[in-house]
Amino acid sequence: MNLNRIVLLDNEAVQALRDPAHRKHRSVMGYVLEAAQSAARVVEIGVAVPTTVRVEAGWDRTGPSWAFINRLRIEDIPLGPDLADAAAGIRKRTGASVTDAHLGAAIQTAESDHVTVITSDPGDMRAVAEGKPIQVVAL
DSSP states (O other), X not given: OOOSEEEEEOHHHHHHHHOTTSTTHHHHHHHHHHHHGGGGSSSOEEEEEEHHHHHHHTOOTTSGGGHHHHTSOXXXXXXXXXXXXXXXXXXXXXXXXXXXXXXXXXXXHOOSSEEEEXXXXXXXXXXXXXXXXXXXXXX
């Protein structure tokens, strides 16, 4: 994804998007809607989720209970060979979970000028970013 800005979602952000009754739904939805409307602006914003986060959240794109979130323009970040190597290194250095290490690899390899992470674990995201500047939105 080659965008000016990218918003990455963690497990709780995915859970909040899935359930309109979730107490954090409106907050996360605001970021996703801002990204969706960015096509009309100079700054293009994309929203993405590492595939390991989808697994942790139980997000099966074929499941009917995920119909709403599937309509949002959220890209997958697969754990291919290069990201797996990067995530393994992050996990070894930081002791992070597999999903957090995958998020860290996505942060570190993002081609975007600005990376925002919507997370319930801001400290963990700063740790896996390993010094790369990010904006953390704490849920």
